[in-house]
Amino acid sequence: MWRNVLAIPAGLVVTALVVMGLQWVSSSISPLPPGVDPMDPADAEAFAEHVSGLPLITWAIVFLSELLGAFLGGIVAGRVATSRKRWFSAAIVGLALLGSLFNWTSFSHPAWFVAGQLLLYPLVLFLVWFTVEPRAGAQTHD
16 A cells, blocks of 8 residues: 555656756756746746747757656556556656646747647557556456
């Protein structure tokens, strides 16, 4: 039972570490201009201008960070859990998707970014499920 209790926090920690780590790499490639605070409404225009000029590599790293974080976090949650492994892993992928949705609505993203993640999150979920329980639902012939 304790492993099930720890599955979600463990998955969230892994997801957060992957996303933050890769987004740190992304922000080191294209750092914010000095004095711009993305959380300060007074800097909203300067932040929007910065975001609109980000190079493709920066967007690509952020794009992959969220999907890879969901994938690895989902695997950890599924592996830590002792039962309902797919449920726990789906919860992490779902929470990661909610985080991405929040991100998309917080500031402007390229259309390919949002569309690509919407298309790939279901694939991430199925890959996590296959990794966590590759034979779930398979019939055995003894």
